[in-house]
Amino acid sequence: MFIDxxxxxKKKYDQHICGDYFISKRYPEIGRLIAVLSDGxxxxxxxxxxxxxxxxMMLKFTEAGKDIQKASEIILESLPICRIRKISYATFxxxxxxxxxxxxxxxxxxxxxxxxxxLKVIQPEFRIISSKKFNDRNMHIYNIKVKENDxxxxxxxxxxxxxxxxxxxxxxxxREGLIGIITDILKQNPEISxxxxxxxxxxxxxxxxxxxxxxxxxxxxxxxxxxxxQALVFTGPPYYSDKDNFYAKIFQNFKGKKAICGGTTANxxxxxxxxxxxxxxxxxxxxxxxxSYMEGVNLVTExxxxxxxxxxxLDSAEPVxxxxxxxxxxxxxxxxxxxxxxxxxxxxxxHYDPNLPxxxxxxxxxxxxxxxxxxxxxxxxxxxxxM
Amino acid sequence: MKKITVKICFGTTCFVMGSAYLQDMLETxxxxxxxxxxxxxxxxxxxxxxxxxxxxxxYALINEDIIAEATAEKIIKExxxxxxxxx
Numbered sequence: 001m002f003i004d005x006x007x008x009x010k011k012k013y014d015q016h017i018c019g020d021y022f023i024s025k026r027y028p029e030i031g032r033l034i035a036v037l038s039d040g041x042x043x044x045x046x047x048x049x050x051x052x053x054x055x056x057m058m059l060k061f062t063e064a065g066k067d068i069q070k071a072s073e074i075i076l077e078s079l080p081i082c083r084i085r086k087i088s089y090a091t092f093x094x095x096x097x098x099x100x101x102x103x104x105x106x107x108x109x110x111x112x113x114x115x116x117x118x119l120k121v122i123q124p125e126f127r128i129i130s131s132k133k134f135n136d137r138n139m140h141i142y143n144i145k146v147k148e149n150d151x152x153x154x155x156x157x158x159x160x161x162x163x164x165x166x167x168x169x170x171x172x173x174x175r176e177g178l179i180g181i182i183t184d185i186l187k188q189n190p191e192i193s194x195x196x197x198x199x200x201x202x203x204x205x206x207x208x209x210x211x212x213x214x215x216x217x218x219x220x221x222x223x224x225x226x227x228x229x230q231a232l233v234f235t236g237p238p239y240y241s242d243k244d245n246f247y248a249k250i251f252q253n254f255k256g257k258k259a260i261c262g263g264t265t266a267n268x269x270x271x272x273x274x275x276x277x278x279x280x281x282x283x284x285x286x287x288x289x290x291x292s293y294m295e296g297v298n299l300v301t302e303x304x305x306x307x308x309x310x311x312x313x314l315d316s317a318e319p320v321x322x323x324x325x326x327x328x329x330x331x332x333x334x335x336x337x338x339x340x341x342x343x344x345x346x347x348x349x350x351h352y353d354p355n356l357p358x359x360x361x362x363x364x365x366x367x368x369x370x371x372x373x374x375x376x377x378x379x380x381x382x383x384x385x386x387m
Numbered sequence: 388m389k390k391i392t393v394k395i396c397f398g399t400t401c402f403v404m405g406s407a408y409l410q411d412m413l414e415t416x417x418x419x420x421x422x423x424x425x426x427x428x429x430x431x432x433x434x435x436x437x438x439x440x441x442x443x444x445x446y447a448l449i450n451e452d453i454i455a456e457a458t459a460e461k462i463i464k465e466x467x468x469x470x471x472x473x474x
Contacts (some may be wrong), residue, residue, distance in 0.1 A: 263398045263431030279428055287407070289397035290428050302430065304399050350400040350435035350444065360403065 001099050002228035002337040003033050007221035008198035012043045013213040019047025020156045020219040023055045026379050031099035034062050037221045038092040039156040054090035062096050068106050069129050093154045105142040111160045114153040119183055150225050158218035163208030173208055194222040230256030231336035236344025236363050237268050238387035247387050248272035259332050262303030291325045299332050301325045307366045314373045338381040341367050391424045391469055394448040398431025401445035
């Protein structure tokens with residue numbers, strides 16, 4: 001199974017920064033994933049520091065297999081103390097799971113997670129561990145086994161309390177309301193990605209707020225256990241041109257979504273597979289050369305400029321995704337789980353003309369940078385094949 | 388009268404060497420010449436890697452003739468000449 005995970009957050013309306021913090025780490029070689037969502041006391045910078053420290057430390061402790069009770073006490077003792085409230089606190093939900101479906105969850109203070117199978121909510125068993133040093137610090141520990149197509153949804157209390165005090169929702173959205181939102185979304189789109197589900201939950205919660213002003217930081221972290229969606233990006237002609245046909249056939253036989261980045265590369269595949277490349281209805285995109293169309297291929301773009309721009313989008317704090325060719329490439333990449341890059345090593349002499357802007361990078365380097373950000377920030381599984 | 392075909396190369400080299408500025412022609416040429424001229428945005432025509440003429444990008448093809456260091460003025464001049472010869 002592939003674990004598709006994503007988290008979308010929105011900050012309180014009058015703050016500059018979100019007080020919730022999400023962190024996750026994938027260990028591809030053992031198929032393990034750890035994720036933590038933490039909600040810091042209060043809001044703004046102070047809350048952000050508390051939640052950032054909590055989630056980062058919790059991830060490290062979980063990674064090292066430390067006793068959870070001890071870990072949370074160490075964290076509570078390390079947090080800076082709020083001058084006004086004289087306490088230091090950040091709630092958390094920590095998930096440690098593998099691709100076999102074994103999931104361990106520790107919750108402290110956050111709303112209980114929602115486990116969905118076939119549009120129904122499963123109520124898991126848990127045990128409670130109380131902190132010896134701190135009063136009212138109770139951790140809920142779950143050990144569950146998920147199946148393919150199961151979903152786990154974690155939220156900060158900003159979601160369950162959305163709309164609190166308004167005419168329609170005096171007590172806020174609450175867990176029941178959240179479950180209603182999730183099942184409505186899943187009924188309409190059973191295959192929805194974790195990214196889109198998180199986004200939809202957040203926007204539904206936002207709709208409940210009076211004047212659409214978010215009264216507390218809101219975060220939705222979704223996990224979807226599913227068969228991986230594969231994608232292939234073919235960029236650059238192979239070093240030995242007598243291998244062109246061999247690699248073009250691999251491209252053709254690949255099961256999953258496909259993209260070609262590079263005009264010469266598209267010509268090569270078109271020639272080898274005898275599939276014409278056509279111009280798409282041209283919309284001047286300003287900074288990037290246009291895309292083309294080839295039957296059986298999801299996206300055909302220019303090479304190095306589009307890749308470089310796509311990297312910029314992916315690397316920026318909040319990916320600004322336009323509908324330009326690079327934006328479409330970013331969407332293509334983000335809507336998958338496992339991405340294979342086939343990178344041709346042939347050098348395009350024309351790119352080394354000293355008259356060209358220095359920004360024109362070596363293809364291999366740009367792809368490596370894209371792969372790194374996809375792995376670390378968007379938690380995708382990446383493989384390379386050099387040709 | 389035979390239609391004049393203009394292909395502007397939007398491959399990487401041509402694009403950064405100036406064909407990016409020729410994108411507007413995709414809108415202006417049909418207005419100016421109607422069905423007499425067809426303008427096609429092309430992906431890499433491969434002309435930049437031939438015979439060491441790397442620095443002559445951007446390239447355009449008018450029918451089968453190569454226009455090196457193409458600019459809007461050059462392309463329009465070529466089109467006008469061809470239209471006049473036809474007459």
